[in-house]
Each structure stands twice: as structure tokens, then as C-alpha cells.
Amino acid sequence: MVTIRSINLCCSSSFSSLASAFGRPVVKAFNNLLAETLENGRKEPDTKDRIAMAVAGDDASSKKVLAELINDAGFDTVDAGNLSESWRHQPGTPAYCTELNSEELEQALADGVREEAPVKREEAIAGLSAIKPYPSHPEVVGLTRLCLRKILNLDKKTELEMSTSLS
Numbered sequence: 001m002v003t004i005r006s007i008n009l010c011c012s013s014s015f016s017s018l019a020s021a022f023g024r025p026v027v028k029a030f031n032n033l034l035a036e037t038l039e040n041g042r043k044e045p046d047t048k049d050r051i052a053m054a055v056a057g058d059d060a061s062s063k064k065v066l067a068e069l070i071n072d073a074g075f076d077t078v079d080a081g082n083l084s085e086s087w088r089h090q091p092g093t094p095a096y097c098t099e100l101n102s103e104e105l106e107q108a109l110a111d112g113v114r115e116e117a118p119v120k121r122e123e124a125i126a127g128l129s130a131i132k133p134y135p136s137h138p139e140v141v142g143l144t145r146l147c148l149r150k151i152l153n154l155d156k157k158t159e160l161e162m163s164t165s166l167s
Contacts, residue, residue, distance in 0.1 A: 025059035042074020092121030
């Protein structure tokens with residue numbers, strides 16, 4: 001029997017600890033999309049701008065199974081590496097809650113800066129909390145993208161479209 005007293009799941013190293021403790025593969029996915037995105041953002045395969053989901057794990061066959069399930073759910077997948085790299089799709093990173101397609105998500109995962117993520121996360125939370133009433137789903141995604149615009153290198157047209165949707 002395995003007894004786990006406490007594992008802090010906010011840290012990517014904890015996921016590896018969890019896998020070791022249970023002797024089973026752990027795959028991290030579904031955290032970089034909002035619940036409404038999961039419910040309403042599905043698209044058929046090969047559809048333009050199909051939203052992608054990051055998948056991180058140390059076991060390739062487990063990631064493959066999960067990727068098939070994600071595809072069936074209506075989303076593309078991007079391999080985000082091992083569990084130790086799963087911080088790249090945590091709050092405050094360019095990959096978190098920004099509804100990117102596969103190409104954009106790959107770039108966002110590469111552009112994440114671990115040390116900046118907590119600051120970016122707090123900026124996004126403060127921005128969302130300042131909007132009354134609480135923003136709609138498109139506004140949340142737009143604000144998240146705006147908070148991360150320097151990392152995402154959004155062009156002026158995209159930035160203007162998102163700013164307009166928040167007005």
C-alpha cells in the first residue's frame with residue numbers, strides 16, 4: 001500500500017512524484033483550456049483554427065492514448081514534453097487559457113518563461129477581477145492574450161480586435 005501524505009500538485013516536479021508514488025504514468029492535459037472552451041470549442045479534425053491542448057507526460061504510450069481522446073473531444077494536441085516541462089502550460093504562461101491553434105500553442109510553449117509566470121498570472125487575475133460584472137468567456141480569453149501579448153508577439157490587428165472586444 002502506498003501512503004501519500006501531501007503532494008503539492010501546483011509544481012511540475014510534484015507530478016513526477018505522484019507518478020513515482022503510484023507506480024503509474026501521469027499525463028497532464030486539460031488544464032490550459034477554460035471549461036467553456038472544452039464544452040463549446042470543439043471542431044472537427046483538419047478544421048482551420050482548431051484549438052489545441054497541451055499534453056505533458058513521461059510515458060509516450062499514455063500520451064498517445066490521451067491525444068486520441070482529446071482528438072475525439074474536438075481538439076488538436078501539442079506534445080508539451082515531459083512532466084518536468086508541464087509548467088509551460090500553467091497560469092501566467094502564453095499557453096494558458098489563450099485558445100491557440102497547434103502552431104501558435106507550440107510557439108507559446110516554447111516562449112514561456114518560468115520565472116515570469118507568477119507575475120503574469122497575478123496580472124491576469126488583477127485584470128479580470130477589475131472588470132465588473134465578471135467578463136464573458138471571449139473577454140477572459142482576450143484579456144489573457146493581452147496580458148501575454150509581449151510573449152505572444154501579437155500583431156497590431158489582433159491586439160486591436162481583442163482590445164475592442166473588451167470595450
